[in-house]
Amino acid sequence: MVLRMANEAFTHPRLAAIYDALDPDRGDLEEYVRMAGWLGARRVVDVGCGTGVFALLLAGRGGDVVGVDPARASIDVARAKPGAERVRWIVGDATALPPLQADLVTMTANVAQEITDPETWRATLRGAYEALRPGGHLVFETRDPSARAWEGWNREASRSVREVPGGGVVESWVELVDVSGQLVTFRRNYVFVADGRKLVSTSTLRFRGREEIEGELGARGYALREVREAPDRPGRELVFVAQRPSA
Secondary structure (H helix, E strand, O other): OOOOOOOHHHHHHHHHHHHHHOOOOOOOOHHHHHHHOOOOOOOEEEEEOOOOHHHHHHHHOOOOEEEOOHHHHHHHHHHHHOOOHHHEEOOOOOOOOOOOOOOEEEEEOOHHHOOHHHHHHHHHHHHHHHHHEEEEEEEEEEEEEHHHHHHHOOHHOOEEEEEEEOOEEEEEEEEEEEEOOOEEEEEEEEEOOOOOOEEEEEEEOOOEEEEEEHHHHHHHHOEEEEEEEEEOOOOOOOEEEEEEOOO
């Protein structure tokens, strides 16, 4: 299996340990919980599960959940949480999943955009398809490039100082590094006030257009069922609902 490389925010143990505390509002996941219910999904594969917030949320509601992520440090954080034994955790990515016969495969937050290499993206879609049962669904979100979200990624708009349980006071901010076609690179800065240590996590996201995504889904055998606006980011983010056909 070739692992998609994750950035330092997920792979560095010290950053993985504070990730949830620095991003405590995960109200965006409620829409995915509702969709899992609407689709009647009991067996769910959460690709790019990170520290396991969504996987554990579904497992706590009785779902049969597999959490997949290439960052071992994030999986270690997930495995240490209450109820983690209900989830099957896999250190890896979606390019070579076992045949899980899943009802639903999800990619929440920035996961789909973090897969920047075109061939890896196609392999991810293929892997998700193979992990689904016939009739199962793939649901993921991506920012609408026309909204140009990166224009607000700067220190002034993003700086925060928070007390993190077990980590002390942490100052953090985001700064834009580069925009090159569909690829947008930004840097997250973290300063641990107690010891003055600064850690940096650099990420690149690919901002694919809606037509390109629809074409890629069709080429991988999916039937596109719906494209909806993300309720927490109307006008800025799209949620794709695709299905592996039953026959």
